[in-house]
Amino acid sequence: DTEVTQTPKHLVMGMTNKKSLKCEQHMGHRAMYWYKQKAKKPPELMFVYSYEKLSINESVPSRFSPECPNSSLLNLHLHALQPEDSALYLCASSQGRLAGAEQFFGPGTRLTVL
């Protein structure tokens, strides 16, 4: 299984809602990533988990809360988002502690905040 899956594919939420994005991989990878991509822009890193521990937080606002329950799962909890948070959210995974390991990306969740 060389796939990273993400659910849901599309999400529309109001500014007062709480929702979660989910990501799963079964490649035995130990590093998992969340990226945010606005239209016509490159992906921007948000968080990195390595061996289920948060290793990089790119100064992301606290209304985004990541969680890594186990080595195969990665969640992104959303609360009190703003319309400017509307974007494509991409999850990726790679082998942990291997320099230059390629990252495999999921199909993304298209988030719209009203």
Added chain:
Amino acid sequence: AQKVTQAQTEISVVEKEDVTLDCVYETRDTTYYLFWYKQPPSGELVFLIRRNSFDEQNEISGRYSWNFQKSTSSFNFTITASQVVDSAVYFCALSVPQGGSEKLVFGKGTKLTVNP
């Protein structure tokens, strides 16, 4: 500074033409890794190639080829005999160590349109 520059914002070609996508990088590391990813309209980023700084051998995979030149800090990507299915945004990226992990620094991307 760790940076990737893709100067070509958009390229449009006719099917069967060859096309080269440019990538110039900046890094202070002696060991580093470069990548190319393809992002079709569906949105998923597809890994194409990884190159480490010690391997300057050019690579060919079918219609795709990559030219890595440390002397000019470039890692260019050529598609030979382009096809409509090659239409996508292509990102060049540099792997940067941080906090015991690594992160990808992407160029701004080049949107390639191949017309029939």
